[in-house]
Amino acid sequence: MKLICLSLLLAALGQAQLKLVSRPAPTPEQVARGKAAFVSACGFCHGVNARGGDGGPDLVRSVIVLDDEDGDKIGPVILGGRADRGMPALSMSKDQITEIAAFLRQQTQAAANRFDYKILDIVTGDAKAGAAFFNGTGKCNSCHSASGDLAGIAGKYDAVALQARFLYPRSRVKQTRVTVTPAQGRPLSGILELIDDFTVVLRDSEGFHHSFARDAVKLDIQDPLAAHADLLRRYTDADVHNILAFLVTLK
Numbered sequence: 267m268k269l270i271c272l273s274l275l276l277a278a279l280g281q282a283q284l285k286l287v288s289r290p291a292p293t294p295e296q297v298a299r300g301k302a303a304f305v306s307a308c309g310f311c312h313g314v315n316a317r318g319g320d321g322g323p324d325l326v327r328s329v330i331v332l333d334d335e336d337g338d339k340i341g342p343v344i345l346g347g348r349a350d351r352g353m354p355a356l357s358m359s360k361d362q363i364t365e366i367a368a369f370l371r372q373q374t375q376a377a378a379n380r381f382d383y384k385i386l387d388i389v390t391g392d393a394k395a396g397a398a399f400f401n402g403t404g405k406c407n408s409c410h411s412a413s414g415d416l417a418g419i420a421g422k423y424d425a426v427a428l429q430a431r432f433l434y435p436r437s438r439v440k441q442t443r444v445t446v447t448p449a450q451g452r453p454l455s456g457i458l459e460l461i462d463d464f465t466v467v468l469r470d471s472e473g474f475h476h477s478f479a480r481d482a483v484k485l486d487i488q489d490p491l492a493a494h495a496d497l498l499r500r501y502t503d504a505d506v507h508n509i510l511a512f513l514v515t516l517k
């Protein structure tokens with residue numbers, strides 16, 4: 267019995283191996299673009315070389331990744347996310363997904379061949395510009411201080427983890443409360459159900475939903491991480507690199 271199981275397993279492994287080598291190799295250009303996209307969009311959770319990092323699993327060992335062909339298995343995970351388990355949905359084009367898949371495939375092959383991985387240097391920004399953003403446009407200093415709560419943060423986390431920390435700080439609050447005050451009428455409070463650039467929906471204590479045009483009301487969101495969610499939509503790539511370059515100086 268044991269023997270049969272083992273030979274089945276070996277046959278399955280053999281097939282997986284075959285699949286790895288039989289597909290046409292992605293071009294170096296595809297892999298390079300995939301790597302760049304992976305490092306900036308996925309690296310801070312899965313590690314810049316996909317070997318796992320702060321919060322995200324090792325993708326080189328993922329069955330989904332090993333089974334993938336040109337993004338057919340990875341694509342749905344990227345686009346749909348697994349919000350309840352810490353994987354956000356990300357919007358990406360089909361080409362980007364194919365390129366990320368090409369990069370991941372190269373990483374799995376590198377692992378299979380026991381190549382050495384080069385950890386990419388993600389600290390490419392300008393620390394001065396990062397400090398200016400921190401104390402200016404970003405208003406980070408309204409909640410944080412480089413010599414207070416964030417002092418020594420670069421000693422606590424490496425650059426990859428640090429980037430994950432400021433992009434996606436851990437929420438300790440499960441439900442966000444909001445108070446909406448229309449131009450005319452009284453304020454209404456409840457659980458924030460949905461917010462985008464145009465609409466706010468809240469659920470009151472009776473369970474009724476109320477929807478408002480965002481620009482017609484005053485909002486008071488009692489979510490300590492709301493500022494971070496808002497920043498995430500506003501950062502340019504340069505902002506992210508610069509902030510990281512600044513934060514790594516807080517040793």
Ligand code: HEC
Binds near residue numbers: 343
């Ligand atoms: C905020 C952190 C975060 C980011 C950003 C992120 N992931 Fe994930 N990812 C996760 C977590 C956590 C899981 C595990 C979810 C679970 O347990 O099912 C996961 C799971 C996955 C899986 C499934 C692995 C498996 O075997 O089940 C794939 C594939 C994946 N991520 C790819 C990506 C790619 C590609 C990107 C970038 C385009 C990305 N992720 C960005 C956190 C993240």
Ligand code: HEC
Binds near residue numbers: 410432435
């Ligand atoms: C409105 C308040 C607010 C603003 C503005 C804000 N943050 Fe935060 N930030 C928080 C809260 C709340 C947390 C969750 C951890 C905590 O309670 O300290 C957090 C977490 C973090 C963490 C992780 C700390 C850790 O030890 O894990 C970093 C890094 C960080 N923020 C950087 C920034 C940067 C950089 C900016 C500006 C671009 C910024 N924050 C803007 C409130 C804010």
